[in-house]
Amino acid sequence: MAAVIPLIQTRALTRQFGGLKAVDNVDFNLESGKIHAIIGPNGAGKTTFVSLLSGRLLPDSGTILFDGQDITTMPAHKRVQVGIAYTFQITSVFANLSVYDNVALPVQRRLLQRGRVDPGALHQSVFEVLDRVGMADHAHSKAGSLSYGHQRLLEVAMGLALQPRLLILDEPTQGLSDGEIDTFIELVREIARDATVLLIEHNMQVVMALADRITVMNNGKILAEGTPSEIRANAAVQEAYLGGGDV
Structure with a gap:
C-alpha cells in the first residue's frame, strides 16, 4: 500500500530573529482532512511557524512541502493559489x-x-x-x-x-463571547468537511472540542504531539504550558 503524503510537511524548519530561534529545527506533518491544533505558551513560536507555512515569512533553513510540492521559497500569493488560506491573529x-x-x-x-x-x-x-x-x-x-x-x-x-485546501486560523476565538465561541466551533466542524484546518488557539475548551490532533510548541520546538486525550495526560505539557495544572 502506498504511503499517504501529508498535506503539509516540514523538515528541520528554522527561523531566527537576532539570537532567538523562534522556530527551531521543527519536523511537522499535517494530515489531510483533519482539524489540527497548535498550542503552547506565549512566545512558543506558534504564529511564526504558521507564518512560515503561509509564506508571510521565509525560513532561514529547512523545507516545507505542500501535498508533496516544495513551497519553501514560494511567495504568499502563490501559496494562496495552491490552496493555503491564513486568517490573522488580528x-x-x-x-x-x-x-x-x-x-x-x-x-x-x-x-x-x-x-x-x-x-x-x-x-x-x-x-x-x-x-x-x-x-x-x-x-x-x-x-x-x-x-x-x-x-x-x-x-x-x-x-x-x-x-482553500488548508485553512489556517490564528487565535480565531480571541475576543469572542461564549455564545460566539459555540457558533464558531460548529462552523469549524462544518468547514472541516471540505478543508483541512490548522488552528492556533489558547482556549483549551475549544481545542479539546475540535482537534483531531494537537501539537504543543515550547521555545520554538515541538514539545509533544498526539490526540487530545494523550496531550491532556502528558506531564511535560502540563508543566510547560500550565505550570503543572490540568490541560
Missing part, C-alpha cells in the same frame, strides 16, 4: 468596505484564476460564503461597523471564499 478586514465587498474580493481573485469573472457567479459565490458563516444579513453593512466577533467571522468568510 482582524484584517477592509473596514471601509461592505461585508459583501470584503468577500467579493477573494471570490473575484479565485474566479480570475479560472478565466473570466461572471457577475452572476460572483454574486452567488459571495452569498454562499456569507450564508455559511451566518452573515448574509450583514452583507450591506460596513465591515468597520461590525462587532469584533462578526469581524472575525468575516475574516473566516474571506478565507473560505478562496475555497
Whole structure:
C-alpha cells in the first residue's frame, strides 16, 4: 500500500530573529482532512511557524512541502493559489468596505484564476460564503461597523471564499463571547468537511472540542504531539504550558 503524503510537511524548519530561534529545527506533518491544533505558551513560536507555512515569512533553513510540492521559497500569493488560506491573529478586514465587498474580493481573485469573472457567479459565490458563516444579513453593512466577533467571522468568510485546501486560523476565538465561541466551533466542524484546518488557539475548551490532533510548541520546538486525550495526560505539557495544572 502506498504511503499517504501529508498535506503539509516540514523538515528541520528554522527561523531566527537576532539570537532567538523562534522556530527551531521543527519536523511537522499535517494530515489531510483533519482539524489540527497548535498550542503552547506565549512566545512558543506558534504564529511564526504558521507564518512560515503561509509564506508571510521565509525560513532561514529547512523545507516545507505542500501535498508533496516544495513551497519553501514560494511567495504568499502563490501559496494562496495552491490552496493555503491564513486568517490573522488580528482582524484584517477592509473596514471601509461592505461585508459583501470584503468577500467579493477573494471570490473575484479565485474566479480570475479560472478565466473570466461572471457577475452572476460572483454574486452567488459571495452569498454562499456569507450564508455559511451566518452573515448574509450583514452583507450591506460596513465591515468597520461590525462587532469584533462578526469581524472575525468575516475574516473566516474571506478565507473560505478562496475555497482553500488548508485553512489556517490564528487565535480565531480571541475576543469572542461564549455564545460566539459555540457558533464558531460548529462552523469549524462544518468547514472541516471540505478543508483541512490548522488552528492556533489558547482556549483549551475549544481545542479539546475540535482537534483531531494537537501539537504543543515550547521555545520554538515541538514539545509533544498526539490526540487530545494523550496531550491532556502528558506531564511535560502540563508543566510547560500550565505550570503543572490540568490541560
